[in-house]
Amino acid sequence: MSTGFTEASTIQKALVKWAVEGGWTQVPGDELPRHTTDVLITDWVVDALVRLNPDLDRAGDNVSIIVAELRAAVISAGSDGLLAANELMTTILRGNRTFKDVATSKSVPRRFIDFDDPASNQYVVADEVTLGSRRFDVVFYVNGFPLVVIETKTPVGKKITWLNAAKDLVDVYQDDYPSFFATNLFQVATDGHDLRYGAVAEPAQAWSRWGDMDGDPALIGPQRVERDARLLLDPFMVLRILRSYTLFAHSGVAGSRKLLPRYPQVQAAEAIHDKVLTGRPGGLIWHYQGSGKTFLSLFAALRLLNDPHAGDPTVIMLVDRTQLASQAKETFLTGGMPRLEAPQRSEELHDLLRGDYRGIIVTTIHKFAEAGFLNARDNIVVLVDEAHRTQEGNLGTQLRAAVPNARFFGMTGTPIADTDRNTFKLFGDPGDPGFVMSTYEPERSIADGTTVPVYVESRRVGFDLDQDALDAADEELAEQEGLTEDQHAYIASKVARKKVFFSNPDRVAAVCVDIVDHYRAKFAPLGLKAQVVALDREMVVAYKDGLERVITDRGLPYTVELNMTVTGGKDDPYAKYELDEAAEEKQKKRFTDPDDPLTFLVVTAKLMTGFDAPNEGVIYLDKPLTRHTLFQAITRPNRKYTSPDGAVKDYGLVVDYLGMDKAIDNALRTPDLDTPGQKRTVGVNELAGRFVVQIATTMTRFAGIDPDDDSFEALTAALQAIGVGDARDDFAAKFLKLQGMWEFLDPHPILAKYAAEYRWLAKVYDAARPHDAAHELLWARVGPKTIALVHQHMENITVTHRGGRAIIEPAALIALRDLTDDGTVEPPTDGGEDKPAEEMTVEEVLDSIEARIQRRLTTSAHKGVYESLAKRLELLRQQMLAQPDDAVGYLMKAFDVAKLTVRAERMEDEGTLAGNEALFDPNIGALSQIVAENKPAGVDVVVEKLAAEIDAIVKLVAFTGWTEKDEGAKKVKSELRVLLKRYGLPIKGEPFDSAYAYIRENY
Template identity: 30%
Template sequence: MRLITEKRDVQDRVIEYLQAIGWEYIPPADLQEKRGFDIKEPFIVEVLEKKLKELNPGIITDENVGDVVRRLRLIPSTFTGNQEFLEFLRGKKTVYVDKERRERNFKLIDFENPENNHFAFTKEFLFEDREKRRLDIALFVNGIPICDFELKSPTLWEAEEEAFEQVRIYNNVLPELFKYIQFYAVSEGIRLFYGPTWKYESKTLYRWKVENGFNFEKLVKTFFDKKEVIETLRTYIVFMTIEEELQKYILKQHQRRTIAKIIRRVLEEKKKKGLIWHTQGSYKSLTMIVSADELRKMPELENPTILVVVDRLELEHQIYQNFQAYGYPNIIRAESKNHLKELLENDYRGLIITTIHKFEGIPKHINKRENIIVLVDEAHRSQEGDLGNYMRASLPNAYYFGFTGTPVDKTKIGRGTFVAFGYPDEPYLDKYTIDESIEERTTVPLYYTLAKTELHVDKETLEEEFFRVVEEEGIASIEGINKVIERAEKLKAVLKARDRIDKIAKHIAEHYTKFVEPLGFKAFIVAVDREGCALYKEAIDKYLPEEYTKVVYTSDYKDNELLKKYHISDEEEKRIRKDFKSPGKLPKILIVTEKLLTGYDAPILYAMYLDKPLKDHTLLQAIARINRPYVGKTCGLVMDYIGIFENLQRALAFYSKDVEAGLIDFEKLKERFKELVKEADDLLKEIDLGDETKRIQNIIDYFFEEENRKEFIKIFKQIQEIYEILSPDEFLRDYIEKYKLLVQIYEIIYQTYNPEAEKKRIRRDILKKTEDLIKENIELLHIADNLPLYEINKDIAHTIKADKISQRVKIASLYRSIRIHIESKRKESPYLVSIAEKVEEIISQLRERQRSVEYALEELTKIAEEIAKAEKEQKESGLSKEEFSYFWILRRHGVKAPEKISKDICKILAEKEHWMFNENVERELRREFYKLLLQKSEAYTSQEDTQSYAVRESGLSYLSLDIVKLVNELLGIDKIIKGGA
């Protein structure tokens, strides 16, 4: 049985699946020929020119097609160049047509008829720019490279992360190719991940899902379905400049699904509304924008009117900027109630952005057209008061789609939302829940914890002046909450008592510097009102450097001196918002009350210090600011100074399993930590850790079994995540020595059974506080020094035999020793790398119980002796590293006069340097090797082989498996020498 490999088990399957769905496979040699053997050529030029003329009759001709291709080549090899090329792809660029004496748009792709396009792919696509690199699979539409598909073996540790990193490196060193490539995919033959090129962050690496999550064939065939790829290029890739920084997005499946459902509903005309719940942080606004753009372009709708309705002026401004950043045409903001009335009366066609409040008092049936589509943001808030009724009465035949980032509750507002946007048999048109977003790493879970009880508001005041009023008045917006707080004199007096604020400020400063700042993250302080913000700034400046904090609120010319002290200009606010997102810039904490609690996306935001009463949607919406993924961020943390979370059912009318997955009591973490440590203890009871002279050996021996390793690693990673959140809580004091031991055991497992980790001392899966713990503790930092390691020399067999440890520990130590030795000698002795596969084969057979421990130890010992002998001989041979590598392989295969033949092989390879990127040249090279070996047929010790070769010396129609295997090994070594494998 052959070993699992990237080529056999992943690449070959991808080739098969792509061909099955209509992609043409072009072998590397054929593609090289089409590229004129120019490895700097990104296009399949003959295909590109042909399709340009076919798709643009009378516009692009034989005379000007070359000029168009030249224009494509001159696009800058930058992120903005990638954006510009997408505009080319989408037919937004023009060419001058002499006959018509005018500019005409031209197509690179036929989006209306996908089958009119040419879909092709190749493997091992060699390209030269700053460096020479090979893409595993490159996909082309109409001769243009549009996707890099990087593959890894399913046996590789952290395969998808390695592939993701590889794409990022390729983008950096091959910008002349990647200025065209719009998206990438990576896979280890089990799962498939994808993302946009030029924007490599962990949060943009998405997993493609099918019903059977591990059906690799279905994953490849659905993701690379020709219509899906065309739609991705036409619709699902978005460039936007947000706060002066260019961003690139590729829509996820829940977004694609929702856009398709909205379009289907409008076209079918059977139902006129739909409710979409996409949890906070899942790019709901982007879904709305792309939906609006798709509806706008549909010829069936005959130039529709699209209204985007929000409930706050700040959000109106923000979504207007987002539509502008997207490049949406014909956008207009309704400046007033009268302006909105005029636009609808005058039958305006295009996009109108308005607040729900501007519908107040608008006449009934002001526009009865059916091709009006209303997209309502935060749909539950549109049901507050009679504003939703005014809107529907004014546009009786419109389509209404409500978007919400929070689940709809069971209150009056919630019931109204379902009636307004849903149907009894269909509460939601589409749903993307908190637990789905956490599972897919779109968001991270949130933990809440209560500050000291004496800092809380008394329950009676909170109930009387806040909870009861909010429920009775049916309030769902932050403005409504603010009006309630304005009237709550007793509540405000408690919350803004200077002594209380001073105590909380001191607590925040201590908590931030101990728990949050060491992680490199930032925080919000949410005060009860604008005056509360100013008071917090005054107080916290006593405990933290003044530049750590900034206040952001709306200014008013009537403000008193305290409030005016913290007024900022629009430009300054813009700078603060941008700098806050940057890990290396100040401020580290923002003090807010209303601004930035909705719509502000800062992934570095980790902690929210909450001192403002909020409820239901406003509470979930505010705390969702901290649920965005970021490097090293496993969760967000809410510190509650009000006491809101004492009664979660009271705070969240929709409290249910939909919310539970994303909102967890911090105290439960401590219980979970105890449970996990107990699980680890139970696992480690099997190991004798008492004898300090043998405990490392005992650990290696126990974790020789792969199932034991997997179980421990699973437990350890969960413990580490909780340690990251809790540290330096005094709760951990009783566990710190135990945790250090678990870190040591994890390090031993990792470095013994994944020896390549020696190159990366602190790895990606070690989180920040554990990394700091390792650096601070000498016994953790140098754990590898105590791991058994054999010196590879001629006496190794005697050393192993004399070693008084178990055979399993000998195997683990010898395996690690050989792997590290081969890696360290890779450049000077490339032939050794070919041994690694044999080593892995022995270990694989051992794991699968196909071989005994005794057999494995004996074989590994022989390999170690062979390495030592070969290295000694190499030093004495006088051959170059290349010549000795071929000599060594030839001799292993029983070839006579291997020294002479190795020199001949070097000469042949020097003449065909790029054979591995051209199958025709590779075939010629193999024939030359076969002929060389046949001419030297007497070189073989095997009489049977010699006779076989002598018979067919000229025709080569018969080759034994031995000679094929030998040539494969020779070519494999040349790949290693050239850095190609």
């Protein structure tokens, strides 16, 4: 009878079995042709060396010298350090190290592993391998080099886990016998329930799981251990990781470290490699925030450059800051990395590409400005990190014109899918499912332990507003200032903006106290740091000052800094806060340094992306974020982290002062899972032809005016050519049509040819629009006084915890990303001084929609439609003023109006709006949505038609006060049931219940 389950009889035996089935040959540890003090199996090493280098004689001096140098490199782990020896051996094993030939005195590269014909190598798995007084459970040898070491623990031990096994390898075995790990590719620790792998000198808590992007993300236990072991320990995968998926990084704060890939990076890089070699288009890689997209680009570049079938390509890695490019060269030009350049000036980049440079170029898109044509080769590969707005627009067009036959691969965690900018359109391949070639979802990332879950705590910042007293004071001020009725209305509309309430000094002080108290209790003990996101630059300074006052008053050891966009102009009131690139990098290093007192970073838009701070535990959100920036914000604290004291970060937290929890709840209930990439259905080349005709026709209006003449006289002549009244409206309509074509086509290569004319027309159009400086002067005179009145009448400001802590489920992250990316709103043409162009407040979203509606009101024959939409916007503004703490909820409602506006424009342009005006009635729209969401599956109904009939019949039979009288309610219910029955829908349950509830509330 068996004595019971042991690690040797269970998981250790199973690992050897799976390895043999995967192509390894089993040799018991005590039968290996080696002494117990040997790291290398010398006979096997020499066999491979002679086989792969035919000029070598097995008995010759060169072989003896090479073997001696290999042993010296292995032994150097004890003197020079394990990481240095491991990097040296990695270079040697990749065939990137030369050895001196005795006969010729020349340095000759030598091969030890056949990467081109992997099957020709010798693969051996051995158990119970002894080295001195230690015994390693399982060791994997390739051509005599021990590349993988596995430590196992019993699967039936109550308190022993994979972590104990990993700590044995890191804290005991590597210290006692560092030379045995000089050739190590990776280590594995498992207890049969979980399996993790890690690099030499990597803390055990940071080890990762392997996996499969096509596999079940919820798979756990022994089944996942078997799947992951078979995939990770496949002999060809081991060689692939050694050759192309291992990096050594050397940086100041982090020090030196070995970087191993995660399986999503390998699978995505392999997909890039396959596309390039088969001549297919580029594509979009959509991986969750914090999953390592920058390293993915480096791994993909290595994979391509190491494959002779790729034709010695040029790989351009686009990053968003020049400092990152320089750091990449300094950090990664090690360990046998192929040629890598990071040109400092645009001219250097242009010369490299004109000179047909082969290798890696790390640069920014800005260096392609005015580059012109540079290289027509089709094996130029462009890998774009954070592929969203920064790679679109005019610079993106110039980049594609410079390398017209290149393949573009975009990496993003927050793609944009709106009518103006579309990451799917820009990078997606229509041949890929949903225009995405690789997806790594939040739920898979969290299940893998690649990122940590994110929770949200909601606060309510309440106050009492003495409206009567405020109205009286406001009227008195208006009388003192001699305001007309229109001027008074204008001032009132400005004061209604949310910032007036946000900027109350007492509110800022109350929130700062709450932030410090919360951080001190929850995150300071864990050694984690915090970001505070404020409304705009003025509020960033206010929060910095407020936090510093609280910290100073309490004698706490924290410091606060801010980071925001500063124009640098002499008139910029925030010029003293400007950070150059070097100062910003220093600030970020201080924030990520656990020993630095910099604890709070206050921002408004910067550092929301492209800033990897694993020790950021919490983000305090007091700004209504929109579109993809909301998704970026709530995923900021999701990075894994273990403090120097061993405290493990189990989750990230968002403390929300604005009511974002409602948007997350909506995302959970009604996620929009439509494929964004499928929005592009128009024939692009046909549209490009129409664009050329349209811009040529529009320019004829300005015959005789030189577009290169930037004088005031030339602008005046252009405005005179436009005319006034109907003529000006006609020009505006033509330009807006042209603008729509441009935005849709971008980055089509045809645009580069007409970019100058288009920009000139845009400036003329902007100059032709009505301008009103009087309002600005009025606000400068009266605005501050009015804001002071509002602040004086805000009393009893409190910050209260709404109770509970809700986890942001991975599915909600995906759905929220979809909701916030659903932008039909026109972004600001520039970001102003406070924020980049992609960042918009709710008020600006409303202003943008209103401007779009107003343009149509001046020219449309269907004014009733746009007037209805304008009324809905005004109602939304009033609701925001009455209850200002649900910014994201209002944003969602604003997007609904924006969608209707775009739909109305499209139908009007297509000539189908006539007769369908009722579809834009808010009640009909709401009823349409109710029917669509609640009708039985398989029942086909034209929901808009049914909704219009319900609206018409209810208006006919309802009367004032009908909801209070039985006969009124009965009549409405009866007519509603008749309509539903006629359309084949149930008259009990849904959609009847929801439709009637809406009617009772809104009619």
